[in-house]
Amino acid sequence: MGATLRALRALVLLFGFYLLSLVLLAALVGLDIAVLTWTHGPAAVKIVIVSALLAIPVVQGMFMLRTPRGEEPAGVAVTETDEPRLWALVRELAATTGTRAPDRILLTADVNAAVSERSRLLGLLPGPRRLYLGVPLLTGLTEAQLRAVLAHEYGHFTGGDTRLSALVVRGRAQIGRVIGQFHAKADGKAATERARQEQASAKRVAKGKKAKKVDTGGAGATYRMMAAIYTAYGKLYLRASLSTARAQEYAADLAAARIAGRDATASALREIPVLATSHDFYLDSYATLGLPARLLPPRGEFFGGFGRLLSARETELVELRGELPTEPGSPYDSHPPIAERVRRIEALPADGRTEEAKGAASALLTDAQRTLAALEDAVLADEVLAFRRTGAWEELLDASMAEGLSCVHTPLHRALADYTGQQPTLTALLEVIDDGRLWRLAERLPLSEQAAAAKGRAFREFARPRLGESLRTMVLAEFSARSLLHWEFSWSRPAAVRLPGWASANTPGDGPEAALEAAVEAALADHPDTAPLRALLPPAAQPA
Amino acid sequence: MTVLLWILGILALPVVIAAVWFTGVFVKELFSPSPPDADQAAEAAEQLGLLPAERQDTEHAAPLPAPWAQALAAVQGGDWQPAAEVLRDIGRDWERRTTVTGLLGTLAAKEDAWLLAWEAARPEDPDAAVVRAQSTVYLAWELRGAKLAEYTTQEQFAGFRRTLTGAREEIARAAALNPDDPTPYITEIWVALGLGYPQAEMDKLWAEITTRAPHHFGAHLSALQYWCAKWRGSQQQAFDFAERAAAEAPLGSLLSVLPLIAHFEHDEPTEVAADNTPEMVARVDAGLADAAAADPEHPGLAQLRHLLAFYLHLQDRHEAALKQFKLVDGYVDALPWSYLGDGAAAYYCRVRNETVRAVAGAA
Numbered sequence: 001m002g003a004t005l006r007a008l009r010a011l012v013l014l015f016g017f018y019l020l021s022l023v024l025l026a027a028l029v030g031l032d033i034a035v036l037t038w039t040h041g042p043a044a045v046k047i048v049i050v051s052a053l054l055a056i057p058v059v060q061g062m063f064m065l066r067t068p069r070g071e072e073p074a075g076v077a078v079t080e081t082d083e084p085r086l087w088a089l090v091r092e093l094a095a096t097t098g099t100r101a102p103d104r105i106l107l108t109a110d111v112n113a114a115v116s117e118r119s120r121l122l123g124l125l126p127g128p129r130r131l132y133l134g135v136p137l138l139t140g141l142t143e144a145q146l147r148a149v150l151a152h153e154y155g156h157f158t159g160g161d162t163r164l165s166a167l168v169v170r171g172r173a174q175i176g177r178v179i180g181q182f183h184a185k186a187d188g189k190a191a192t193e194r195a196r197q198e199q200a201s202a203k204r205v206a207k208g209k210k211a212k213k214v215d216t217g218g219a220g221a222t223y224r225m226m227a228a229i230y231t232a233y234g235k236l237y238l239r240a241s242l243s244t245a246r247a248q249e250y251a252a253d254l255a256a257a258r259i260a261g262r263d264a265t266a267s268a269l270r271e272i273p274v275l276a277t278s279h280d281f282y283l284d285s286y287a288t289l290g291l292p293a294r295l296l297p298p299r300g301e302f303f304g305g306f307g308r309l310l311s312a313r314e315t316e317l318v319e320l321r322g323e324l325p326t327e328p329g330s331p332y333d334s335h336p337p338i339a340e341r342v343r344r345i346e347a348l349p350a351d352g353r354t355e356e357a358k359g360a361a362s363a364l365l366t367d368a369q370r371t372l373a374a375l376e377d378a379v380l381a382d383e384v385l386a387f388r389r390t391g392a393w394e395e396l397l398d399a400s401m402a403e404g405l406s407c408v409h410t411p412l413h414r415a416l417a418d419y420t421g422q423q424p425t426l427t428a429l430l431e432v433i434d435d436g437r438l439w440r441l442a443e444r445l446p447l448s449e450q451a452a453a454a455k456g457r458a459f460r461e462f463a464r465p466r467l468g469e470s471l472r473t474m475v476l477a478e479f480s481a482r483s484l485l486h487w488e489f490s491w492s493r494p495a496a497v498r499l500p501g502w503a504s505a506n507t508p509g510d511g512p513e514a515a516l517e518a519a520v521e522a523a524l525a526d527h528p529d530t531a532p533l534r535a536l537l538p539p540a541a542q543p544a
Numbered sequence: 545m546t547v548l549l550w551i552l553g554i555l556a557l558p559v560v561i562a563a564v565w566f567t568g569v570f571v572k573e574l575f576s577p578s579p580p581d582a583d584q585a586a587e588a589a590e591q592l593g594l595l596p597a598e599r600q601d602t603e604h605a606a607p608l609p610a611p612w613a614q615a616l617a618a619v620q621g622g623d624w625q626p627a628a629e630v631l632r633d634i635g636r637d638w639e640r641r642t643t644v645t646g647l648l649g650t651l652a653a654k655e656d657a658w659l660l661a662w663e664a665a666r667p668e669d670p671d672a673a674v675v676r677a678q679s680t681v682y683l684a685w686e687l688r689g690a691k692l693a694e695y696t697t698q699e700q701f702a703g704f705r706r707t708l709t710g711a712r713e714e715i716a717r718a719a720a721l722n723p724d725d726p727t728p729y730i731t732e733i734w735v736a737l738g739l740g741y742p743q744a745e746m747d748k749l750w751a752e753i754t755t756r757a758p759h760h761f762g763a764h765l766s767a768l769q770y771w772c773a774k775w776r777g778s779q780q781q782a783f784d785f786a787e788r789a790a791a792e793a794p795l796g797s798l799l800s801v802l803p804l805i806a807h808f809e810h811d812e813p814t815e816v817a818a819d820n821t822p823e824m825v826a827r828v829d830a831g832l833a834d835a836a837a838a839d840p841e842h843p844g845l846a847q848l849r850h851l852l853a854f855y856l857h858l859q860d861r862h863e864a865a866l867k868q869f870k871l872v873d874g875y876v877d878a879l880p881w882s883y884l885g886d887g888a889a890a891y892y893c894r895v896r897n898e899t900v901r902a903v904a905g906a907a
Contacts, residue, residue: 448699450689456655457679458686461703526660 013237020233024058073132074379075108076371085364090131093147096259097154102131107371109303109379111136111276115153135375138362139307140275144264144353146361149272151259155252246336250344257345261353266345269338274320278313282306285494290396293403296387297396300373302380305393305491307362312491394489401487401495405473405480412470415444426474426537430530433523442467460526467524475516475533482538500538512536585897588904592866594873594896600889605878606846612644619651624662624672631671641674642727642762643843649678653686670721674728677714681734684708688738690885708738726756726763733766737775746770759797761844764789768802772809779810790830796837800830801848804855808880819858828855832864850878857895862902869896 028051035047080087086105094101102115114132131153137146257265286309287302297305310317324339335341362368377385390396416424419441420432432441442463451462479485479499486498499512519532590596601607608616611633615626627648634640652659652675659679662672684707688700712735719728729752736746746767753763771777771785786802793799804827811818818824831852838845849868856865872878873896881888 448697450697450700454687457653457683461683461687461707462699465702465706526656 009240013240017233017237020229021058024229025055028052028055028058073106073108073110075106075132076374076378077104077106078371083364083366085366089143089147089364090150093150093259094154097151097157097255099154099157100129102129104128104130106130106132107138107375108132108134109136109375110134111140111272111279113137113149113153115157117157135303135371136275136279136306137272138365138368139303139360140278140310141268141271141361142264143359143361143364144260144356145268145271146364148256148260148265148268151256152252152265155255156248249335249341253341253345257348257351261356262345262348262351263354264356266342269342269345270321270324273324273338274317275310277320278310278317279306282309286393290390290400291384291387293400294387295396295399295403296384296389297393298389298391300369300376301393302372302376304369304372308491394487397487397489397495401497402480402483402485405477405485408473408477410470410473411445412467412474415441418444426478429471429474430523430534433528433530436528438467438524438528439463457526464524468520471520471523472516475520475537478537484538582894582897585901585904586893589893589897589900592870592900594869594900597889597893599874600892601875602877602886602889604875605850606843606872606875608647609841612647615644616647616651619648619658622658622661624658624665627658627675628662628666628669628671631675636724638726638757639761639843641725642730642760645674645678645727645731646762648675649682652676652679653682668721670718670725673714673718673721674725674731677711677718677728678731680707680711680714681731684711684738685734704738708735711735724756726753726760729753729756730760730763730766733763733770737770740776743776746776759789759793759799761798761801761842764799764802765805765844765847768805768809772806774809779806782806782809795834796839796842798834798838798842798844798848800827800834801844801851803827804831804848804851805879808851816858819855820860824855825859828852828859828861846872846875847878850876851880853899854880854895857899857902860902862899865899866903869899 032048032051035044078086083105090105091101112132112134115129116132117127117129131150137149141149253265253269256268260268282305286305287297290296296302324337324342365371390399412429413424416429416432420428422428429441432438439460442460445463445466447463447466451459454462476485476497484500488496488498490496497513499516515532515536519536522529522531523533586596611626611630615630618624618626627644630644631641631648634644648659656679659672659675662669663676666672684704687707688704689696712732715728715732715735718731719725722728729749732749733746735741736749741749750767753760753767757763768782768786769775771782773779773782777785783803783806786806790799790802807819807824807827831848835845835848835852838848849872853865853868853872856862856868876882876889876892881892884891
C-alpha cells in the first residue's frame with residue numbers, strides 16, 4: 001500500500017468516527033420510534049429516557065474530536081520587539097521550510113517545543129499558529145540544535161508527504177485525546193489521577209498554576225459501554241495510521257537535517273531526552289528544595305539554576321547521551337524510538353556543517369535573566385510566588401534543611417514514643433540503648449517481612465541500617481536546633497552536611513563526620529556503647 | 545421447551561461425568577496421598593531398621609562424634625569452653641577443623657553471646673577468630689535467604705553484601721592468627737561466590753588453600769560451587785575442576801564426589817538417561833572404590849555415600865544403593881536431598897523406599 005493510500009484509509013477511518021456516532025444515534029432514535037409506535041405506558045417512557053441518556057456520551061464524543069479550546073500552557077508570550085533575534089530565527093526557518101511563520105511565540109517552562117495550529121474544518125482550512133518553546137531547551141541546546149528542533153516541528157506542516165498525511169497525524173492526536181478522556185471518565189481513572197496529583201510533590205504545586213480540572217462525573221455502566229466502543233474504534237484508527245505517523249516523523253527529521261545540518265539534528269535528538277531527565281532531576285532536587293519550608297531561590301533562579309547544573313554535571317551528561325531509549329513510549333506513540341531516529345540521521349552523508357552556530361541558544365534572548373524572572377511569574381502558582389526569596393542557593397539549602405530537621409519525625413521517633421510512652425527525644429533513646437533495650441525497641445520499627453521474621457543476629461543486621469539512618473537524623477537535628485550545622489551546596493554533588501569543627505583539610509577518613517559515623521555505629525553495636533555519641537553531642541543536648 | 549431441556553441435558557452429561565471423575569480423584573488424593581505400594585515399601589524399609597522421614601536428622605549428614613555434640617550443646621547453653629577444647633584437640637587436622645568451625649559458625653550466626661564471651665576471654669585465640677569469620681559469612685547467607693535472585697529483596701541483598709564485605713576483615717584476621725590453617729580461605733570462597741570475585745582472584749585464593757591442604761574435601765566442595773554455572777563459572781569449568789581434582793587426588797580422599805556433584809548441579813532433572821551413561825557408571829564405581837579406601841571417620845564420607853546411593857538407585861543398581869543407604873540412614877543434610885529444604889527427609893525416604901522395594905522385588 002502506498003503512502004497516499006495508507007493515508008486515505010486512515011482518513012476514511014477518521015470520518016468513520018463520526019459515522020460510528022451517527023449510526024449509534026440513529027439506532028437509538030430508531031429504537032425510540034419503534035417503542036413509541038407499538039407500545040405505550042410507563043415502560044415506553046423508561047426506554048426513551050434510557051436511550052436519551054445513552055445518546056449524551058455519543059454526542060459528547062462527537063464534539064470531543066474538536067480541538068479543545070483554552071488549553072494553552074502557562075508561559076510568557078514574547079513579541080517581535082521583545083525578542084527580535086528569536087523571531088528572526090523562527091521566521092527564517094519557516095521561510096526555508098516553505099511554511100507560514102507562527103503568529104505567536106510562547107516561552108514555556110517544560111523541555112518541549114511544539115507548533116500548534118487552530119485549524120478549522122478538521123485541518124482543511126488554516127488557522128492561527130503558535131510556537132511553544134520551552135526555556136529549558138534554550139538553556140540546554142546550542143543554536144544549531146534549536147534550529148534542528150524547530151525545523152522538525154515545521155517539517156510536520158510541510159513534510160515531504162501528502163496533505164492528507166498531515167491531516168492523519170493531527171487526527172491521531174485528537175483521537176488519542178478522546179480515548180484518554182473516555183478512559184478518564186469511564187474507568188474512574190480520573191479519581192486515581194487526582195489522588196496521585198494531590199499527594200504529588202511540591203514540584204507539581206509549583207508547576208500547577210493551571211492544573212486541569214478533572215471531571216469525574218457520569219461514570220455509569222452505560223457510559224462504560226460507550227467508552228469501550230469508542231476505545232476499540234480509536235485503537236483501530238491509531239493502529240491503521242501508525243505507519244503514516246512514523247513516516248511523518250522520519251520525514252520531519254530529514255527536513256530538519258537538511259535545514260539545520262546532519263550533526264546538529266542528530267545531537268539535538270540525543271540531547272532532548274537527556275535534558276528532560278536532567279530537568280526533572282533539577283526541579284526535584286534544586287528548584288523545589290525550599291518549598292516545604294516555604295522558601296524560593298533568588299528571583300530568576302527557579303528556572304535559571306538549570307544552566308549551572310548542566311555545566312557542572314557535564315561528565316555525567318556525556319554518559320547519558322550515549323544511552324538512547326530503544327523502545328517507543330507506547331505502542332500508539334507516533335514517535336519512533338529515539339535510537340532509531342538518531343541512527344537514520346547519522347547514516348546520512350556528512351554535510352560539513354559541524355561547526356555551525358555552536359553558541360548557546362539562550363544567547364538568542366535579549367535578556368535571559370529578565371525572561372527567566374518573567375517565566376516564574378507566569379508559571380508558578382500564586383501561593384508559591386508568595387514564598388520568601390532567599391539571597392542565594394547556599395542560604396536556601398541551609399534554611400530548607402534546618403526547617404526539615406526541625407520537624408523531622410523518623411520511624412525511630414514513632415517507635416520510641418510508642419515504646420516509652422514519652423516524648424521521643426535523643427536523650428530518651430540513649431537511655432533505652434544504655435539499658436540494653438535497643439533491640440526490643442527495634443522490633444517496633446516498620447520492618448520488611450524478611451526482617452520481621454528474622455531472629456538474633458540476622459534480625460539485628462536487618463534492623464541496623466534503618467536504626468542508623470534514623471539515629472543519624474536525630475543527632476543532626478540536635479545540632480541543627482542549635483544552629484551548629486552547615487550544609488555544603490554543590491551543583492555537581494548531593495548536599496553534604498558539615499558538623500562544627502569541620503575544616504576543608506579534613507579527608508573523608510577523619511573529621512567530625514567520620515566521628516559521627518563511628519559513634520552511631522558504636523551506639524548500635526551488639527554491645528552498644530553510647531559514650532562516643534554523648535561526647536560528640538553539643539553540650540546542651542547532654543542528658544542531665 | 546422439552547426439546548431444549550433434552551439438548552441441555554445431553555450437553556451437560558459430559559460435564560457432569562468430568563466433574564464426578566475430578567471429585568473422585570480429588571477425594572482419593574485427599575485421603576491417601578501416596579499409592580498403596582509406597583506404604584508397603586515404607587514398611588519394608590522399616591523392617592530393615594531404616595527410619596521414617598520424621599525421624600531423620602535434617603541438620604547433619606552423619607552422626608557427630610560425642611565430644612563435638614557435647615560442645616555444640618554447651619555453646620547453646622552459653623558455655624564456650626568445650627568448643628574451644630574440641631578445636632584445640634583437633635589441632636592441625638584441617639579437614640576436621642573446617643568441619644567443626646562450620647558447625648560452631650552455624651550456631652554463632654544465629655546468636656553469638658557465647659562467642660563474644662570467648663573472644664573477650666581470649667582476644668587472640670585463632671580458634672575463636674576462625675569461628676567468628678565463619679559465623680559472619682553464614683549470617684550474610686542467612687540475610688540473603690535461599691531463594692533465587694528474583695525473589696530476593698533489595699534489603700536482603702544489601703545486608704548480604706554489607707555483611708560479606710565485613711567478613712573479609714575477620715577472615716584476614718583469622719588467617720593471620722593461624723597462618724597454616726586453610727579454613728579462613730575456604731570460608732572466603734563463600735565471600736567470593738556472594739560478591740562475585742573475578743576468576744583471577746578465585747585462582748589466587750585457591751592457591752592459598754591448596755598449598756596448605758592439597759586435597760581438602762570441604763574446600764573442593766565449596767570451590768566447585770564457585771565454578772558452577774549458577775554461580776561464577778560454567779558447566780565446562782565446573783566439570784574441568786571436578787575431573788582434574790578427582791584424578792589428582794589419592795584414593796580415599798573422597799574427591800571422587802566432585803564429578804558426581806558437577807553432574808548433579810548441571811543436570812536436567814527430567815532426564816534419567818544422562819545418569820546412566822557409561823561415564824556416570826564409571827564415576828559411581830570410582831566413588832565406591834574411594835569410599836571403601838577412606839578413613840571411616842572422614843567427615844565427608846557420608847556426603848559421598850548419599851550421592852552414591854542416589855546414583856546407584858538411578859542406575860538400577862539397587863542392591864549396592866541399599867548398602868549405601870543403610871550406612872547413612874538417619875542423617876539427610878547432604879546432596880542430593882538438601883536443596884529441597886523442609887522436603888529433604890521426605891525426598892530421601894521416597895528414593896530409599898523405592899530402592900528397598902526394587903531389591904525386594906528382585907529377590
